[in-house]
Amino acid sequence: MKEFLNLLPQKAQSKRRDFNLLAAKVKKLKPTRADEIFQQLHEEAFEKINCLDCANCCRGLGPRLLKKDIERLSAHLKMKTSVFKDTYLRVDEDGDYVFQSMPCPFLMDDNYCMVYSSRPKACREYPHTDQKNIRSILSTCVKNTETCPAVFYIFENLE
Numbered sequence: 001m002k003e004f005l006n007l008l009p010q011k012a013q014s015k016r017r018d019f020n021l022l023a024a025k026v027k028k029l030k031p032t033r034a035d036e037i038f039q040q041l042h043e044e045a046f047e048k049i050n051c052l053d054c055a056n057c058c059r060g061l062g063p064r065l066l067k068k069d070i071e072r073l074s075a076h077l078k079m080k081t082s083v084f085k086d087t088y089l090r091v092d093e094d095g096d097y098v099f100q101s102m103p104c105p106f107l108m109d110d111n112y113c114m115v116y117s118s119r120p121k122a123c124r125e126y127p128h129t130d131q132k133n134i135r136s137i138l139s140t141c142v143k144n145t146e147t148c149p150a151v152f153y154i155f156e157n158l159e
Contacts, residue, residue, distance in 0.1 A: 001053045004149065008056070012145040012152055019145055019155045023138040026158070034135050041157055042130040045150035055111040056147045059103040063122030064096040065089065076118035127151045 012019070026034050051057075065073075074084040088105055089097045099105060106114040113119055127148045128137055144151040 001149075005054055005056060008149060008152060009146045015145070015155070016142065019142045022155060022158045023142050026138060027135050029135075031133060031135055035132055037158070038129050038134045038154065041154040042150070044157070045129075045153040049150045049153065051150075052111045054149060055103075055107060056149075057123075057126050058107040058111070058113070061126070061147055062098040062102050062104075063120045063126075064092075064098060065120050065122075066097075069120035069122075070097060072118045073115055073120070076115050129154055 026037070029037070063069075070081055070084060070089070073088075074081045077084065079087070085097070088099055090100045092098045104113075106119075108114055113123075125131065127141070127144050127150060129141060129151055131137070134141070141151055142155070145155050
């Protein structure tokens with residue numbers, strides 16, 4: 001798996017054109033049909049792929065933290081919200097709160113999340129391939145093939 005993970009960005013980039021063409025086909029489907037297909041492939045992917053073998057998302061994708069995320073994480077860590085912000089967060093170019101640096105400060109050496117039960121909404125929902133109205137985020141999904149082996153699997157098996 002480690003070798004595949006190292007090659008994933010290059011493999012995904014080499015298939016970017018094909019994946020974009022597949023996304024264009026999915027956009028032409030009825031919304032419920034597109035969601036159905038992605039939900040099925042999402043379930044298949046996660047039967048084969050264990051996030052704990054990977055954690056690429058935690059190493060390289062910084063989630064946007066919402067006010068509720070910050071409050072939940074602060075409470076989980078028994079910190080004042082202001083101290084949590086000062087310790088772990090910065091404001092990005094879009095004005096959103098994100099972690100000061102990556103990998104995620106709560107990712108442990110064994111790929112477990114130190115704050116799993118209180119993790120941000122973006123982390124809970126990643127890689128977003130099981131959400132309704134999948135057609136609205138297909139370009140994001142194609143981009144996520146470079147990071148997430150499950151999303152890569154979905155696009156590889158989309159036809």
